[in-house]
Amino acid sequence: MWSLALVVLVVFPLIVTNPTYTAIAVSTLLFMACTTSWNMFSGYSGYVSLGSAIFYGCGAYTMALVSSHAHMAGGGAQFWLVPLAGLVAMVVAVPVGAIALRVRRHTFVVITIALFFVFQTLAINASFTGGSAGISLPLIPWLFNYYNLPFYYVALGMVVFATLLSAGVRRSRFGLQLLAIRDDEDRALGLGVRVTAVKLTGFTMSAFTIGMAGAVYAMFIGQIYPQFVFDPTFDITVALMAFLGGFGTLLGPLLGGLILEASQQYLVLSFSNGSLYLILFGVLFLLVILFMPQGIVGGVSQWWALRALKREMVSMTDPEAVGANP
Amino acid sequence: MATILEAQGVSRSFGGVKALAGCSLSVDKGSITGLIGPNGSGKTTLFNVMTGYVKPDTGTVSFEGNDVTNARPNKIFALGVGRTFQLTRIFARISVIENMLVATQRDESWLRGLTRSKSSKSELDAAMEWLDFVGLTRLASMQAGSLSYGQRKLLELAYVLVADPDVVLLDEPAGGVNLTLINEISEKILALNKGGKTFLIVEHNMEFVMKICDKVTVMHQGCDLVTGTPGEVRSNPAVLDAYLGSSDGEVSETVGHG
Numbered sequence: 067m068w069s070l071a072l073v074v075l076v077v078f079p080l081i082v083t084n085p086t087y088t089a090i091a092v093s094t095l096l097f098m099a100c101t102t103s104w105n106m107f108s109g110y111s112g113y114v115s116l117g118s119a120i121f122y123g124c125g126a127y128t129m130a131l132v133s134s135h136a137h138m139a140g141g142g143a144q145f146w147l148v149p150l151a152g153l154v155a156m157v158v159a160v161p162v163g164a165i166a167l168r169v170r171r172h173t174f175v176v177i178t179i180a181l182f183f184v185f186q187t188l189a190i191n192a193s194f195t196g197g198s199a200g201i202s203l204p205l206i207p208w209l210f211n212y213y214n215l216p217f218y219y220v221a222l223g224m225v226v227f228a229t230l231l232s233a234g235v236r237r238s239r240f241g242l243q244l245l246a247i248r249d250d251e252d253r254a255l256g257l258g259v260r261v262t263a264v265k266l267t268g269f270t271m272s273a274f275t276i277g278m279a280g281a282v283y284a285m286f287i288g289q290i291y292p293q294f295v296f297d298p299t300f301d302i303t304v305a306l307m308a309f310l311g312g313f314g315t316l317l318g319p320l321l322g323g324l325i326l327e328a329s330q331q332y333l334v335l336s337f338s339n340g341s342l343y344l345i346l347f348g349v350l351f352l353l354v355i356l357f358m359p360q361g362i363v364g365g366v367s368q369w370w371a372l373r374a375l376k377r378e379m380v381s382m383t384d385p386e387a388v389g390a391n392p
Numbered sequence: 393m394a395t396i397l398e399a400q401g402v403s404r405s406f407g408g409v410k411a412l413a414g415c416s417l418s419v420d421k422g423s424i425t426g427l428i429g430p431n432g433s434g435k436t437t438l439f440n441v442m443t444g445y446v447k448p449d450t451g452t453v454s455f456e457g458n459d460v461t462n463a464r465p466n467k468i469f470a471l472g473v474g475r476t477f478q479l480t481r482i483f484a485r486i487s488v489i490e491n492m493l494v495a496t497q498r499d500e501s502w503l504r505g506l507t508r509s510k511s512s513k514s515e516l517d518a519a520m521e522w523l524d525f526v527g528l529t530r531l532a533s534m535q536a537g538s539l540s541y542g543q544r545k546l547l548e549l550a551y552v553l554v555a556d557p558d559v560v561l562l563d564e565p566a567g568g569v570n571l572t573l574i575n576e577i578s579e580k581i582l583a584l585n586k587g588g589k590t591f592l593i594v595e596h597n598m599e600f601v602m603k604i605c606d607k608v609t610v611m612h613q614g615c616d617l618v619t620g621t622p623g624e625v626r627s628n629p630a631v632l633d634a635y636l637g638s639s640d641g642e643v644s645e646t647v648g649h650g
Contacts, residue, residue, distance in 0.1 A: 246483050256445070267506070
């Protein structure tokens with residue numbers, strides 16, 4: 067199933083060549099990569115970060131500042147800066163995480179929001195960022211009809227990378243430790259899990275792909291402003307996508323990103339009234355939280371497990387006796 | 393017998409409440425030591441101090457002669473002191489076998505966790521062996537949150553044991569558990585003790601304590617009141633006073649298990 071989805075995604079821009087739609091596809095893929103990466107820490111550990119735009123913004127500014135100051139020619143060579151932007155985001159994530167992870171759960175959420183606004187304010191006011199006037203990146207002289215294609219495949223590569231990394235973490239002992247922290251942090255600590263180190267490592271790792279996505283976005287748009295790359299709606303959107311699809315699952319963030327970003331962009335395009343989608347999303351989230359609090363993946367798999375359990379109940383004897391009579 | 397785990401003159405206050413006031417306790421290697429006392433006498437706080445969850449205001453804790461007074465809980469676990477909690481704590485949203493695997497590598501460096509899978513063959517075997525010991529093999533792939541209360545107690549015991557600690561601290565292993573299961577737990581503790589494990593047990597069930605413990609310490613208002621064999625403790629008048637209340641025993645009742 068995974069490989070089928072990949073094949074569909076690979077051939078998609080070859081069939082749908084309309085640049086309007088491929089542009090939607092690029093931003094959708096970027097969100098899928100970001101949400102998967104966010105979920106690799108927040109979903110597994112239960113520490114909901116609303117500061118992911120810090121890393122997105124840092125990635126975007128790394129790309130913009132390096133490529134414009136180095137007078138690079140716009141084009142494919144700029145993609146070499148993408149991993150660098152990811153590394154810069156990771157370097158930023160270390161102190162951010164070290165501060166935010168001193169506290170637990172709900173307080174952590176608030177601290178990440180506060181730190182996000184610190185970064186946004188810095189980006190607007192610092193001299194080297196160009197302030198609110200923004201920065202222009204080197205112009206990329208690609209033909210309009212094919213302009214989106216390289217971005218599409220780079221973004222797709224990032225989705226694959228983030229998914230493989232997330233799957234790898236889920237299978238590693240490190241991932242198990244994150245899940246243990248989510249369920250009961252103090253108990254995990256008492257079983258030898260070095261919770262602070264594990265949390266900080268996960269937080270830093272998740273910044274990498276988000277930073278890279280910010281860099282690709284900056285290249286794609288060609289001009290960035292502090293309020294659009296350090297954007298509080300990015301923080302929230304990424305979290306909502308993961309919750310819609312299935313918090314803490316592998317497939318969930320991909321689904322959530324795909325559904326939300328694609329439908330949002332489509333709605334904005336179809337109805338010129340730009341805020342209509344906000345109302346529709348509000349309704350959608352109410353429905354999800356009321357009827358599928360575990361998201362699409364969680365909800366479906368729970369329904370599936372319940373069905374299997376009902377079947378098993380028929381043949382099962384007293385379940386309480388298991389502990390008493392081994 | 394040599395002392396393996398020891399607390400000396402430990403005090404700890406929470407606000408104005410002195411949960412521990414110069415309490416000392418020593419656990420002999422290879423023994424089953426009981427820790428009893430009325431509610432609020434500081435038993436659980438002493439547990440928390442000895443396992444690194446609470447830092448004492450004064451006093452020292454040592455394990456095998458090394459000072460571990462201000463060590464973190466993960467460090468103390470790595471050295472070989474495992475514990476269970478009064479309110480049973482398991483990882484509810486991962487499977488039973490994954491619960492076991494969290495504890496299998498007690499002193500592995502955290503970076504190693506990134507590069508290895510969550511279990512090796514030998515760890516998985518050890519985990520299954522301990523699950524078998526407590527009779528939960530059949531439930532290995534179930535989500536731990538769906539276990540009953542008694543099964544959770546057994547799972548907690550099993551995953552503390554899987555890391556092979558030298559000393560096991562049990563906080564009310566018989567609390568809220570039916571009689572059949574209590575007997576079974578005490579048999580398992582005795583069997584493990586024969587194999588060389590040291591136990592320190594907080595328990596309100598006197599029958600349970602008197603049956604399995606070699607030595608009992610009675611706590612009262614944050615101090616160790618009496619230490620002796622179960623027989624000596626039972627007949628000690630100070631202990632009766634502490635439990636039935638002669639002077640100001642009721643005051644500490646309101647403190648709770650801090």
